[in-house]
Amino acid sequence: MVDTNNKYEPLTVETLAARLGSIKSITNLIGGDTSKWTVKEVGDGNLNLVFIVTGDAGSIIVKQALPYVRLVGDSWPLPLKRAFFEYHALTRQAERDPDSVPEIYHFDEAQAIIVMEFFTPHIILRHSLMAGTKHEGMAKVLGQFCARTLFRGSDLSMDAAKRKADVALFVDSVALCDITETLVFSDPYFDAERNHHTPQLDGLVAELRADIDLKVEAQHLKSKFCNNAETMLHGDFHTGSVMVTETETKVIDPEFALYGPIGFDIGMLLGNFWMAYFAQPGHASAVGEREEYQNWILGVVDEVWVEFSSEFSKLWREERTGILYEKALFEDQGHNLASEQALAHRLQHIWEDTLGFAGVEMIRRTLSLAHIAENDTIENEELRADCEARGLKLGRQLVVNRSRMNSMATVNDLARIIAKEAK
Amino acid sequence: MVDTNNKYEPLTVETLAARLGSIKSITNLIGGDTSKWTVKEVGDGNLNLVFIVTGDAGSIIVKQALPYVRLVGDSWPLPLKRAFFEYHALTRQAERDPDSVPEIYHFDEAQAIIVMEFFTPHIILRHSLMAGTKHEGMAKVLGQFCARTLFRGSDLSMDAAKRKADVALFVDSVALCDITETLVFSDPYFDAERNHHTPQLDGLVAELRADIDLKVEAQHLKSKFCNNAETMLHGDFHTGSVMVTETETKVIDPEFALYGPIGFDIGMLLGNFWMAYFAQPGHASAVGEREEYQNWILGVVDEVWVEFSSEFSKLWREERTGILYEKALFEDQGHNLASEQALAHRLQHIWEDTLGFAGVEMIRRTLSLAHIAENDTIENEELRADCEARGLKLGRQLVVNRSRMNSMATVNDLARIIAKEAK
Numbered sequence: 001m002v003d004t005n006n007k008y009e010p011l012t013v014e015t016l017a018a019r020l021g022s023i024k025s026i027t028n029l030i031g032g033d034t035s036k037w038t039v040k041e042v043g044d045g046n047l048n049l050v051f052i053v054t055g056d057a058g059s060i061i062v063k064q065a066l067p068y069v070r071l072v073g074d075s076w077p078l079p080l081k082r083a084f085f086e087y088h089a090l091t092r093q094a095e096r097d098p099d100s101v102p103e104i105y106h107f108d109e110a111q112a113i114i115v116m117e118f119f120t121p122h123i124i125l126r127h128s129l130m131a132g133t134k135h136e137g138m139a140k141v142l143g144q145f146c147a148r149t150l151f152r153g154s155d156l157s158m159d160a161a162k163r164k165a166d167v168a169l170f171v172d173s174v175a176l177c178d179i180t181e182t183l184v185f186s187d188p189y190f191d192a193e194r195n196h197h198t199p200q201l202d203g204l205v206a207e208l209r210a211d212i213d214l215k216v217e218a219q220h221l222k223s224k225f226c227n228n229a230e231t232m233l234h235g236d237f238h239t240g241s242v243m244v245t246e247t248e249t250k251v252i253d254p255e256f257a258l259y260g261p262i263g264f265d266i267g268m269l270l271g272n273f274w275m276a277y278f279a280q281p282g283h284a285s286a287v288g289e290r291e292e293y294q295n296w297i298l299g300v301v302d303e304v305w306v307e308f309s310s311e312f313s314k315l316w317r318e319e320r321t322g323i324l325y326e327k328a329l330f331e332d333q334g335h336n337l338a339s340e341q342a343l344a345h346r347l348q349h350i351w352e353d354t355l356g357f358a359g360v361e362m363i364r365r366t367l368s369l370a371h372i373a374e375n376d377t378i379e380n381e382e383l384r385a386d387c388e389a390r391g392l393k394l395g396r397q398l399v400v401n402r403s404r405m406n407s408m409a410t411v412n413d414l415a416r417i418i419a420k421e422a423k
Numbered sequence: 424m425v426d427t428n429n430k431y432e433p434l435t436v437e438t439l440a441a442r443l444g445s446i447k448s449i450t451n452l453i454g455g456d457t458s459k460w461t462v463k464e465v466g467d468g469n470l471n472l473v474f475i476v477t478g479d480a481g482s483i484i485v486k487q488a489l490p491y492v493r494l495v496g497d498s499w500p501l502p503l504k505r506a507f508f509e510y511h512a513l514t515r516q517a518e519r520d521p522d523s524v525p526e527i528y529h530f531d532e533a534q535a536i537i538v539m540e541f542f543t544p545h546i547i548l549r550h551s552l553m554a555g556t557k558h559e560g561m562a563k564v565l566g567q568f569c570a571r572t573l574f575r576g577s578d579l580s581m582d583a584a585k586r587k588a589d590v591a592l593f594v595d596s597v598a599l600c601d602i603t604e605t606l607v608f609s610d611p612y613f614d615a616e617r618n619h620h621t622p623q624l625d626g627l628v629a630e631l632r633a634d635i636d637l638k639v640e641a642q643h644l645k646s647k648f649c650n651n652a653e654t655m656l657h658g659d660f661h662t663g664s665v666m667v668t669e670t671e672t673k674v675i676d677p678e679f680a681l682y683g684p685i686g687f688d689i690g691m692l693l694g695n696f697w698m699a700y701f702a703q704p705g706h707a708s709a710v711g712e713r714e715e716y717q718n719w720i721l722g723v724v725d726e727v728w729v730e731f732s733s734e735f736s737k738l739w740r741e742e743r744t745g746i747l748y749e750k751a752l753f754e755d756q757g758h759n760l761a762s763e764q765a766l767a768h769r770l771q772h773i774w775e776d777t778l779g780f781a782g783v784e785m786i787r788r789t790l791s792l793a794h795i796a797e798n799d800t801i802e803n804e805e806l807r808a809d810c811e812a813r814g815l816k817l818g819r820q821l822v823v824n825r826s827r828m829n830s831m832a833t834v835n836d837l838a839r840i841i842a843k844e845a846k
Contacts, residue, residue, distance in 0.1 A: 161597045164594045164595070165595075186749060186751070190755075216761055216764050219748045219765060220765070226583075227578060227653045229651075229652050324642065329612050338639055341636075
């Protein structure tokens with residue numbers, strides 16, 4: 001499946017059919033007559049080329065890494081090896097939570113190309129959250145995806161030697177980790193070169209950057225991100241990495257995969273939901289029009305956590321085959337309560353990490369390089385700043401007080417109060 | 424320096440001179456006339472061959488890994504690669520704390536041979552603790568060794584890419600990690616095959632194995648050991664890995680090196696001091712004879728921690744060049760207090776881990792496979808059981824209550840109370 005004898009060259013709409021038209025695993029799916037192929041470049045992310053290729057028998061996605069950050073240009077080089085990490089992450093996610101991620105049809109390491117399943121009529125969840133569309137069953141899929149991939153990629157489940165080999169494999173993803181380490185955990189907290197923010201936030205931004213408790217806690221979270229290799233993370237699990245229809249939910253784009261703390265993926269996801277919640281007034285055609293939808297978003301947040309903890313608990317009880325919290329020490333000794341006690345402690349630990357990582361995500365998406373479309377598309381700057389300020393305020397509360405927040409109801413109430421009160 | 428073309432074969436007293444006699448870095452040191460070499464096998468550890476080789480110009484140590492655990496025999500195979508990990512750990516420790524570890528003269532990866540500095544008249548600290556000998560300046564060297572190697576091997580100091588490469592290098596040490604994961608963190612807590620203990624402890628052992636809080640906390644500590652890749656640890660830092668004269672202190676044998684939590688090395692060391700403290704009545708020729716020496720040991724414990732925290736704080740303030748708690752966010756913004764706040768949090772975190780790891784070490788050295796000479800050499804079983812029971816009781820307190828113990832004075836007072844009260 002891996003061909004490393006060919007020199008890297010970016011695909012174009014014009015060259016794609018000639019270059020991929022003789023690969024059996026592709027022609028079997030979409031048809032071998034390349035004269036009937038249509039090729040469309042649709043990459044709207046920050047990093048890669050993405051093509052939809054349609055033949056007379058079907059469509060596929062062709063994703064190719066560029067040797068630099070697409071959003072910035074070739075002044076910011078980025079290793080092609082990220083396709084390798086994405087490939088390895090996708091195969092592991094598919095094993096750990098079947099049908100949650102695109103099937104891979106072909107991988108070419110030297111060309112940094114992954115050919116994979118085209119989800120249609122799915123759209124990116126972030127766009128859907130701007131449009132105000134609800135998705136049945138989505139929270140359950142997302143919560144379960146987190147529980148299954150995070151539990152099954154950890155020492156709670158895996159063979160220890162295999163997990164150690166995977167740690168070695170993914171720890172080589174230095175450049176992509178550096179992006180998260182810098183843009184998420186450091187840049188927002190001082191006047192870094194790549195930062196930008198809505199000018200009306202100047203006062204609040206100065207306040208946050210002088211906030212010693214916030215800065216220290218954000219660095220504690222960075223330390224966990226860098227050093228706590230608990231499980232294989234998606235690593236970039238925001239609402240732009242989720243594709244939805246009204247009834248189906250899929251997860252894409254794990255090229256930032258790394259070994260890190262269990263709470264990171266869930267935290268990033270919930271942080272993006274809370275930002276989408278605060279951004280709704282910027283997308284309402286009349287005051288209050290999006291209130292019910294806002295409640296739906298908070299319900300999703302609640303349900304993601306409930307589904308995550310319930311599935312994680314189920315896996316803890318049924319699939320704990322790794323070297324941590326061995327059944328030999330607990331259940332096999334008649335000490336089921338010890339196992340439950342340990343589970344409760346771990347969930348509390350994940351809960352605190354989740355809130356903390358949600359908080360830093362909300363802050364970095366407003367102050368650092370990459371912002372979110374929900375806010376960027378609000379043209380009225382005053383209104384945009386209001387929405388963003390609310391996210392910053394909740395984010396700050398989560399980072400600093402994460403170990404003293406009792407339940408999701410507490411956090412969602414706080415979000416509601418901030419949404420009403422703040423200006 | 425690395426010769427991988429030769430097939431592995433264990434050295435013997437008879438073959439050593441013929442096999443190593445033409446290596447320049449050796450003959451330069453001890454003399455090239457191998458007919459004058461004397462070779463003595465002195466390995467008293469659990470794993471390897473160790474030779475003292477003396478020529479007319481000097482002496483060296485030749486350490487060679489065996490493909491199995493020496494203590495157990497070839498029924499327990501163990502990879503030769505541990506010499507590779509020891510070599511890489513020694514070179515890093517020498518950089519991070521110069522003059523603390525033996526100088527390496529020659530390394531042969533395929534033969535799993537390290538030729539290194541012979542410390543004389545140094546003896547193993549554990550033997551010295553049985554003899555009741557004091558060592559000036561030892562606590563300071565040990566505390567500083569921990570601070571320097573642990574700080575400088577972490578993301579607080581290292582270039583992030585280099586640290587990630589080192590994580591990948593050491594995470595391959597699967598078999599040696601498995602020994603610690605199993606013997607230290609799991610076996611003691613149930614009736615595992617390789618366990619053994621002094622029969623008079625039966626009642627207390629049953630109590631500890633039914634102690635749910637203890638078992639859960641020990642597993643939380645195992646989880647930290649397995650997943651928190653904070654720094655390069657020595658990995659086996661007990662009083663058998665320290666060599667002393669009355670005024671000099673050296674650290675040896677880091678073949679268990681791995682990336683793990685900062686508190687692990689210090690905790691293992693302190694646990695061994697506390698066990699040596701409790702074992703003193705077993706080595707006294709009259710009741711009370713060792714009381715003053717016991718106080719000296721508790722003083723050493725206190726001083727190791729003081730020296731560790733003081734040196735760690737110094738390095739934090741002067742050498743924080745890594746990606747964690749960057750000066751760009753703190754000092755460079757005029758927020759020195761933020762840096763001090765973060766340091767205090769991290770020291771508190773290391774303190775709790777240290778106590779916890781000390782506790783599991785005390786328990787495993789009494790209930791699992793490898794016990795300590797201080798206890799094993801007490802021939803009177805009743806007396807030995809008394810000494811061991813006191814260690815188990817302090818160990819249990821440390822593991823379960825580590826986050827509620829305020830100072831080393833508190834812990835040492837507890838040790839004194841247990842020493843007097845327990846039977």
